[in-house]
Structure formats: structure tokens, C-alpha cells
Amino acid sequence: MTSNTIPDENISEFSPRSYQTEIMEQARSKNLIVCLPTGSGKTYIAVMLIKELSPVIRRNLDDGGKRTILIVKTKELARQHCKTLNDHLDLKIKSYSGSSKINLSDNNRWKIEFETNQILIFIAQIFLNLLAHNLFSLDKVNLLIFDECHHAIGDDPYALIMKKHYNSCLHHPRILGLTASISGQKIEPKRLQKAAKELEEILHARIETGSNRMEITENSLIRNAMRKQQWINVLRNIEKLKKLHSIDQKLKEMVK
Template structure:
């Protein structure tokens, strides 16, 4: 039979072999999937959510379960929710600090929301708040996906606190866990400590780190950056008067941010974090590459 291109549903995606392999593992046990940008990590999460469709479409009042997709940043809520909506027929809800704040402050409104949405994409802090205030019991979740799950290594990060709650549940009450990350570690560590850190990540996530058996196949997909090595003379920041002035200004801004400890209740994350990160990056580039590079960086990160 001949099929014309125009007859093919362009919204239908056939999973790659390594995605099917990792999905099979995720259906059997909790796993962490380390795949590079563009390799289809989120699609694996979508496929796993589909596996729980029967439990998810059961009415909430009749003992139905729910799926939760946790993200670290507010900006990712809309992005991931759109991805799930595109690939499933499930009702997808969204929660973050700039949207529907009354839902997680009033139990009745939350019950209505959770009954209408089989899948909810939300920030980790809001999910933790729901648990803290007794709006929701983790045992009522069928599956929880952690985007950028390496953040769980932070001792005070919401991911870490959520997984602590998970560890207090009995085996039968625990939902399926899927961790997604492009980088298993987010900081520089000695090679001798790598194995210990990965074991710690697995222990905290109650999961095993898994990859596909065909690594060659995975390497065909994802971002393929072009790398260039350019030699240059060392830049001596201390000899540049303008650099000294800029560094002094950045340090003053950093000190000011650290002194600010009272925030609007609508913020579900520390609003100082992006500013402090921008200050740190600007100072680092200024000291290593000079004023011109720092100026170009500022045009990108300070205009946002």
C-alpha cells in the first residue's frame, strides 16, 4: 500500500529504540535517565505517563491517581506542560508562583483542580508546600517526574525534601519515580569522588542510573556543538582601572541582595537567585576574559 506524505499525522512521533528501552526500565523500577539536550528525555516521561493512563483517567473521587511533573524553574512549567499536552489526550494542569495562587491556599479549590487534571506540571516548591499543608498525600500519585533531578543533591533543595517524604512511605504506597537530567553532576569534583557522588544521587532518589545499551545510537541525536580552541594571552584584571570599579559595583550589588531577606508571598522560589547568579557570572567573565567579554555577557543576561 502506498501512503502519501500528506496522509501521515505530523503530530505522531515514533519513539527511538533507546527511548523504548529506557521506558521499559522505567515501567519496572525507579530510574534516573541521563541524556543530553535534544535527546528526547521529556518524551520518555510522556511515554511513562501514558503507561499509567488507566489509573490517571479513573475519577479522583473513586480512588484515581495523578501524575506530577516537577521542574526547578517557573519558566519550565509552560514549556513542559505544552509538550505533554501535545503528545497525550490527558488534561494537563499548571501551577507556579505567577499563576492561580489561590489553588494551593484553599483545599476546596485544590480538590477541584486535581479532580479535573490527570497530569500537573508545577514547581518543586509548590509541590512541597502542598505536602506540608496536607492538601495532598504523595501516595495518591501514580508517577512523579523530576526534571533536572541532579538538584536533589542540594541539602535544602525542594527535590531533596520531597524525596525525604518519599522515603517515609511504605513500599506499596510509593509512586513511580523518574529522574531526568542532562548532567548527573552540577559542580566540579575530583574524579576519585565521582562514584561516591553518583551512588549518593541514586540513594537519595531511590532510583538507579540507567542508560541505553546502544550508546552509538544515542550519539546520533541531540546537540552537536562545534568546539574551537583559541589561544590568547592571560588577562590581568588587576591592572585595569575600569575592571576594579566594575568589580566593586558587583560586590556591592551582591552584598545588597544577600541583605534582602523579606519577599512577597507570591514568590515560590528565592527571587535573589537569578540576580546573584548573574553577578557571579559577570564577575567571573570579567576577571578571566576582560571588560569587552563581560560587556557582551551583560547584554545577554542583564537585559532578560
């Protein structure tokens, strides 16, 4: 089960709802796992929090600056997150999703990458490798965002980033987890509480679902309906193209 944080959310013309502002305000001072339905605008909460905490990432690392790191599971999510953040933030953003292009022996290259960019988006394993080779440290991170954070279990790279590197750093970054599901596996309702507690312990964060459930549900339903209508329109246009192509073929046959 996945949360599909980016693909199902269009935030280009979006004003924050009260529950999003409420959650963002909490996330400014404490680690949170934002567990909201698909289409409820989890990504916008991340955008607002990045803005709120951005002064420190606008500075050079040598001047006490830090960096915001966004961890994702797939190349496609890395690409889409990068586009979304670029659309809404006046910060230098770059994504790293191709393992073949990652040279763990080039210390100078990574020093430049972290100095030049203020928000860096990584597939989890790549960032874990960089930390393991001492090419960067969580001490220099102000905000660590985990997309689809329910994957942070067992020996998953999400979990290992926290277990091997978060616990040992001196200056802990703020943690923001985004998910539509407490667990990535199908589990019985009676085990849900245990799964939630384990996720909170690994991410050192508290699960937050928002206080205004009616507004959250309403917003999610509206966005899902809009997305469904968009797909309907796409399919209708495909059918029109097929008919036009068929007519064109028949005309060509008649000319012959």
C-alpha cells in the same frame, strides 16, 4: 550546570529510538534516573511512560484514581513542559508556577484542582508546600517526574520532597528523573561515583544511560545540529530585516 530538558528537544515529529523504548520499558517497573545527553529525547521517554501508566490517572480520585506529577525548576520549563505534554497526550494537564496565586488555606480549591486535572506540573517549592500542608499526598501519585533531577541534593525542594514525604507514604509512586548531568556542580571525576550514588539514594532510583551509546550519541548530535541550524536561520532573517529597514529609511530620506 543544567539539562535544559525541554528547550533543546523538538519531539513534534519524532519516532522513538530503540534506546528510548528500552529505557521506558525499564521505567515501567522500577525507579529510574535517565541520564542522557542534551538533545537525546529524554522528554519523549517521559511522554511514553505517562501513556503506559495512564489508565489509573484517567479515573476519579474517589474511584481509586491517581495523578501524575511533574516537578520543574523554573516557570519557563513549567510552561514548555505543559505545551509539550498537551501536544502529545489526550489528558487534562495544568501547570502551577506562580507562588503569588497559591493559596495554601483553600482546601476545597486544591481538592478540585487534583480531581479535575490528571497531570499537574509544579515548581518544586510549590508542590513541597502543598505536601507540607496536607493538601495532597504522594499516596495518590502514580508517577513522580523530576526534571533536571541532579538538583536533588541537600535541602533543595527536590530532595525534601523525597526525604520528608516519599519515605513516609504507604503507596510509593514510580520515580522518573531526567538529567544530562549527575551533578549540578563542577566536581572532580573521582567524586562522580559518590555523587551518583548519593543521587540514587535520595531518589530511590537507579541511574540508566542506555545500552546503545552509538545511537544515543548520533541522535543527540543530529538534534543539536538541527537546533544550531535553526538559530542560524533566525539570525539570517534578523540580518535581512535590518537591511530592509535600512533601505526603507534611506528611501524615506530621499523622498524628503
